[in-house]
Amino acid sequence: MESQDLRKAGLKVTLPRLKVLEILENSEQRHLSAEDVYKAMLEMGEEIGLATVYRVLTQFEGAGLVSRLNIDGGHAVFELEDGTHHDHLLCVRCNNIEEFVDEVIEKRQRAIAKDKGFEMTDHSLYIYGICQKCQK
Amino acid sequence: MESQDLRKAGLKVTLPRLKVLEILENSEQRHLSAEDVYKAMLEMGEEIGLATVYRVLTQFEGAGLVSRLNIDGGHAVFELEDGTHHDHLLCVRCNNIEEFVDEVIEKRQRAIAKDKGFEMTDHSLYIYGICQKCQK
DNA sequence: ATATAAATGAAAACTTTTCTCATTTGCATC
């Protein structure tokens, strides 16, 4: 099943790649840092180098299998690509990440870029706050 | 004039602090990295350590004198705080930064946070693209 | 003038990510 995805992306089917995919698919957290993936790997009893995790995730990003979020203050997290564009809400207490789609905002962004003479290539929007659970 | 700002912020009035403020005020670029400030300092013939630049900028941020932007991919730039909230458009070719304010987007963000049960503390929106100059 | 708490500079440390290079592996071909 996933081997096909790798082959389609022009990547050899290797154990590290399959395992990284498996972790991304089975993790209860949709958003994982390279470190998270690395630790999950070791917990599964799989030998892997952290450099390989970074390489694999970067290749997956290039192949459109995952997307990378650059969170405030430096470190990146990865999520399985599901074909939908969406933005993120981050809880500053528990680091939970939620997703949302808002067509009004999307439209305004395009209008702003046009207005400023920019050819928009990308955008990133993060809303930081305290999630419902953490407010109690 | 600026000495007052420093004193109000509970910071001693020192040469490095005054000089960093001066650079932020007089630079033709509104958005400067710590490295930029450091280099400008050396060009002015002022001795300063890079660590001091970072410390001073971080203190200024805490005091509300400057704000820090975390640009995609890691490094931060600082701008003099002008009391207005605004978001940013970044040119991926020349790294020029423009600012914009959009009340529609602001309103939608608040609505989304509320809808998801988040108590919004902050948000960041960056539109990446190719600016008018760089399109030619 | 002086004491003292804060600020500074230089270098080391830290964090996250990428690179290097020798070794191993997947896979097409025989």
Added chain:
DNA sequence: GATGCAAATGAGAAAAGTTTTCATTTATAT
């Protein structure tokens, strides 16, 4: 199935940006 070769891997070094440490210097209240 054996074999050859390009691609992938692991370990550690390196890079980039930022923070910390600590001995020395400086600003400011007394």
